[in-house]
Amino acid sequence: MADNVTLPGTGGVVATDDIGGVQYQRVKPAWGVDGVAGDVTATNPLPTSMNASIFRFSSNNTSSAQLASNATFTGVIETALDQPSISLLLVSDQPITLTVKQYIDAGGTQAVPDIIYYVAANQGLSASFALNGNYVNVTAKNTGTATTTTFSLNTAYGSLPSSDGSGRLPVANADCVQLLSQTFSAAGTSSNMDTAGYGTVVVQLGGVWQGNGYFEGSNTGLSTDWHTVMSIESDDVSLRENVTGSGVYVIRPNGRYLRFVLTAVVGTVVLTAVGRVSQATDASDRLSLAMDKANNAPLYTELSDTTVSKIAQPAMALIGEYRGFGVIPINQVLCVVDCVNYSSLLIQTQIGTTGNISGQWSNDGAVWSSNANWIDTATSAAGTTATTGVGFKATPVYARYFRLVMSLATTGTLPTYALVYGNRATITPVIGLSTSLGSITNVAAVSAINASGATNGTTVGTLVSAASNNLTQIKGSLGRIYFMSAVNTTASIQYLKLFALPSASVTMGTTSATLNFAIPANGILPLEINDLGLCIGGTGISFAITTGSSLTDNTATTAGAVLLNYAYA
Numbered sequence: 001m002a003d004n005v006t007l008p009g010t011g012g013v014v015a016t017d018d019i020g021g022v023q024y025q026r027v028k029p030a031w032g033v034d035g036v037a038g039d040v041t042a043t044n045p046l047p048t049s050m051n052a053s054i055f056r057f058s059s060n061n062t063s064s065a066q067l068a069s070n071a072t073f074t075g076v077i078e079t080a081l082d083q084p085s086i087s088l089l090l091v092s093d094q095p096i097t098l099t100v101k102q103y104i105d106a107g108g109t110q111a112v113p114d115i116i117y118y119v120a121a122n123q124g125l126s127a128s129f130a131l132n133g134n135y136v137n138v139t140a141k142n143t144g145t146a147t148t149t150t151f152s153l154n155t156a157y158g159s160l161p162s163s164d165g166s167g168r169l170p171v172a173n174a175d176c177v178q179l180l181s182q183t184f185s186a187a188g189t190s191s192n193m194d195t196a197g198y199g200t201v202v203v204q205l206g207g208v209w210q211g212n213g214y215f216e217g218s219n220t221g222l223s224t225d226w227h228t229v230m231s232i233e234s235d236d237v238s239l240r241e242n243v244t245g246s247g248v249y250v251i252r253p254n255g256r257y258l259r260f261v262l263t264a265v266v267g268t269v270v271l272t273a274v275g276r277v278s279q280a281t282d283a284s285d286r287l288s289l290a291m292d293k294a295n296n297a298p299l300y301t302e303l304s305d306t307t308v309s310k311i312a313q314p315a316m317a318l319i320g321e322y323r324g325f326g327v328i329p330i331n332q333v334l335c336v337v338d339c340v341n342y343s344s345l346l347i348q349t350q351i352g353t354t355g356n357i358s359g360q361w362s363n364d365g366a367v368w369s370s371n372a373n374w375i376d377t378a379t380s381a382a383g384t385t386a387t388t389g390v391g392f393k394a395t396p397v398y399a400r401y402f403r404l405v406m407s408l409a410t411t412g413t414l415p416t417y418a419l420v421y422g423n424r425a426t427i428t429p430v431i432g433l434s435t436s437l438g439s440i441t442n443v444a445a446v447s448a449i450n451a452s453g454a455t456n457g458t459t460v461g462t463l464v465s466a467a468s469n470n471l472t473q474i475k476g477s478l479g480r481i482y483f484m485s486a487v488n489t490t491a492s493i494q495y496l497k498l499f500a501l502p503s504a505s506v507t508m509g510t511t512s513a514t515l516n517f518a519i520p521a522n523g524i525l526p527l528e529i530n531d532l533g534l535c536i537g538g539t540g541i542s543f544a545i546t547t548g549s550s551l552t553d554n555t556a557t558t559a560g561a562v563l564l565n566y567a568y569a
Helices: 284-288 443-452
Strands: 016-019 022-025 072-074 085-091 096-103 110-119 125-130 135-142 152-158 177-184 200-206 209-218 227-229 231-233 236-240 247-251 257-267 269-276 301-304 307-310 316-324 332-338 344-351 357-362 389-396 401-406 416-423 459-464 472-475 481-488 494-499 515-519 524-527 541-546 562-568
Touching: 085 096, 085 110, 085 135, 110 125, 135 152, 209 269, 257 269, 316 401, 332 416, 344 357, 344 401, 401 416, 472 562, 481 494, 481 515, 494 562, 515 524, 541 562
Parallel strands: none
Antiparallel strands: 016 022, 072 135, 085 125, 085 152, 096 110, 096 135, 177 269, 200 247, 200 269, 209 227, 209 257, 231 236, 231 247, 301 307, 316 332, 316 416, 332 401, 344 389, 344 416, 357 401, 459 562, 472 541, 481 524, 481 562, 494 515, 494 541
């Protein structure tokens, strides 16, 4: 049978297609509102709705009902087969643990591990990512101490993939995303930065301020799970924990979350942080380079295309030290240093009321020999330091190992310390000295320091704890702590709390400590402070010793539980 059919009577022709003896009418589609029929063309196509690419709101896993402390909202298990991507929006004035659970079936057979977000109070959450399970539900637990007032959880599904591998929303420049902008005018902790998906975080600290701070990382964001992370500053590639001024700091994240803790401040700090998906070149890459074991620091490097070359290390470095207080036994070894890579040593010492320090050499670390050929800028006998006060000595390197030995007992009100610096340069002779070994080139300057700084410019103190909170004022104005050592004689942890205030301004049980240190049970807490001292800001320095870890704890310790020594200026 031929295609097309002629209508009887009118002679009109209807377009058809003959398929196996059956005429199928050919139709030209048209569409429009009531009373209008427009031909379908490339410029006037039929309307379509791509529902699979639009996120679908989920009433089963959405809630704005306020949660009491420790209460949990649990959503209904529902299918995600048609739209296997999820969008989560959360606001809350209390910390929330948000959990996305995925299942094989509607009965709740677990398919994959839970995806958990620990959201701090007032921080909020905005995330999207692809789902691997066939069914899903969402739970939200209030982990705060009070009922929420602004809790709202919004869940939706769609077939749109997440914007990147870390579950973040699309951004204009994915390799440089602002994570935080915050201002500090008092000691405190920044908001948590979610660093998932970022190889490097770059933090800029600005403003006019003085103080101390450090960065912390965490995998969970919980208040008990934070640890100090290292950073480098744009003008100084050495690793550091302490942050003491404005600058650009590079951190390679050590966990899911990052935050900044400001322990003391005078002025205002402006913090801005951005995340970089790619790991930073130059500065941040130094964080994972090989370590220079002699100086306990990364090797100094520079990057040039694919070639990494080593820059000369510093000419002088601290390679050995001893810091003590009270009676030191005769012939006690204060420190041992490895002199490899150093041509000469500079030794700085301070001794109590009596005592001499001698130097000894060894090639194997077992057999030691004394050597009296010191170049001494103090007024003591050759081969020993000054019997009191500060002494400076220089000596060429005679063997592989060098050690300092206290050849006479020492005691008194001054702390005893010994600092050994390794010098890569060979010391040169100075006219007028009675030794042929020569001396350091700045003998006159060192002598002036020695003459004017017999007590190191510090005041010392000691305390044996009483059966109280032991609130004690170190200084009634801004100052620096140069040395602290605490011994705990009990089987329980004790806590040393420092306040950036005079004792008269501290109300125990109310005033929060600026710094809080745990003294191990039956152990020693040596606070290692560099030569610049520790400045905690504020209007004074006070301390307390209690048995509780809270910053405001006022639980009395027992008499004789803690022995504390300190030096300050």
